[in-house]
Amino acid sequence: MSGETAVGARRRPLGDLRALPPLARLLISTQLAFNLGFYAVLPYLAGHLGGGLGMTGWLVGLVLGLRTFSQQGMFAVGGALTDRFGPRPVVLAGCGLRIAGFLWLGTARATWAVVAAVLLVGFAAALFSPAVESELARQAVRYEKAGHAPRTRVLGLFSAAGQLGAFAGPLLGSLLLPLGFRAACLAGAGVFVLVLAGHWRLMPGGHPGRAVGDAARGRAGGSLGGLLRNRRFMALALAYSSYLLAYNELYLALPQEVARATGSQAPLAWLFALSSLLVVAAQLPVSRWAAARLSPRGSVAGGLLLVAAGFAVVAVALPAGWRGVPGLGPAAGLVVLLTVGQMLVVPSVRAWVPELCDDRRLGLYTGALSSVSGLVVLVGSALTGRLLDLWGSGPLPWLVLAALPMAGAALVPRRTGS
Numbered sequence: 494m495s496g497e498t499a500v501g502a503r504r505r506p507l508g509d510l511r512a513l514p515p516l517a518r519l520l521i522s523t524q525l526a527f528n529l530g531f532y533a534v535l536p537y538l539a540g541h542l543g544g545g546l547g548m549t550g551w552l553v554g555l556v557l558g559l560r561t562f563s564q565q566g567m568f569a570v571g572g573a574l575t576d577r578f579g580p581r582p583v584v585l586a587g588c589g590l591r592i593a594g595f596l597w598l599g600t601a602r603a604t605w606a607v608v609a610a611v612l613l614v615g616f617a618a619a620l621f622s623p624a625v626e627s628e629l630a631r632q633a634v635r636y637e638k639a640g641h642a643p644r645t646r647v648l649g650l651f652s653a654a655g656q657l658g659a660f661a662g663p664l665l666g667s668l669l670l671p672l673g674f675r676a677a678c679l680a681g682a683g684v685f686v687l688v689l690a691g692h693w694r695l696m697p698g699g700h701p702g703r704a705v706g707d708a709a710r711g712r713a714g715g716s717l718g719g720l721l722r723n724r725r726f727m728a729l730a731l732a733y734s735s736y737l738l739a740y741n742e743l744y745l746a747l748p749q750e751v752a753r754a755t756g757s758q759a760p761l762a763w764l765f766a767l768s769s770l771l772v773v774a775a776q777l778p779v780s781r782w783a784a785a786r787l788s789p790r791g792s793v794a795g796g797l798l799l800v801a802a803g804f805a806v807v808a809v810a811l812p813a814g815w816r817g818v819p820g821l822g823p824a825a826g827l828v829v830l831l832t833v834g835q836m837l838v839v840p841s842v843r844a845w846v847p848e849l850c851d852d853r854r855l856g857l858y859t860g861a862l863s864s865v866s867g868l869v870v871l872v873g874s875a876l877t878g879r880l881l882d883l884w885g886s887g888p889l890p891w892l893v894l895a896a897l898p899m900a901g902a903a904l905v906p907r908r909t910g911s
Contacts, residue, residue, distance in 0.1 A: 521650055523692070527618075528656070529661050530595075536662075537667075539744055560611040564618040569857060572623035576853065583620050584625060588617070591682075592685045594610055594616075599675035624856070627856040643844075649777050653776040656772030728906045734869035734870070735901025743765075751821065754820030760824075767825065767832075768832045783837055790906065792838070796838035797898040799837070801902070806826040807826070808892045877890060
């Protein structure tokens, strides 16, 4: 890449995207479509469970935690399957399951049916997400070693594309919500039908890492044991877990705070849109700044401290009892700080993982990163849901939520080597 082209690419995200190999472009575009379908449904799930189906707060928290656990907690399975079979069949299977899960969720009324549908929706992502993420990480490392953009920039594009989908998804859901939660689920399923068709036609077959992947298959058990003994990776996974638990509160604690301040959850769509627009507009500049000024550890730890500050803002403001538009100020502050923290944490963690494992097990490690996080979210969401049930009108739950990413920042490993 010439100097003039490189400068232009730095200024234009579309230039960055066009400069990438075709497979990397497909994977980044996939993330946009995935999130478009997903976020047409998820922001309204808690309201549907609590208001439409009459579930208690702790049960809503448990269902949301189960959704995250069935997704994040099972990523290691999807990652291991990707290591064995390659990304294409795993992505296609995940899309098919996500379509079935959304269709079921839109019609489920009994608690067991809701839980089963939510588990299916989550497990679908546990298949396709690690397949997409690990292959993009592999492509980003190769692109960087070939003398092109740093891997964090490629992964920053991935995050920005995902947030563009996350921006459009809630707006699509809000337009359909007057027709009922089922309509939002049908729209989400429809998006994944298109994703499935696109990958069936465009995703390359075979296994990009087949030569080394075959040699690694017989050592899957040893690889898992090595992963659990990899202290730097496990410390990074636990630190990332604190971020993911905090992010999950956008669907549990934030709706409750918005309803307290305004008497309605309608502003949620605009807060999610604010978060997504921030990532779309600022992810690449933030990634450039972080790559130039911060170590991986500094980027992850600094991002977690910003997330903690967001929850602290709500805790400090709650005693004032602001309502209406002023009452939305702390919630907006939380969204902004959490989003800026996310822009530092997520690409840095994804770029760090290939340095902590053998390339033959990149799918397993990428999946395990989310599996550990999913287990933490499963437990943490039920507990925070209970805290919100008991003390949701006071600052205590928000102080607890602020303390969790602070603890995660202390766990970030000090060295980047494997």
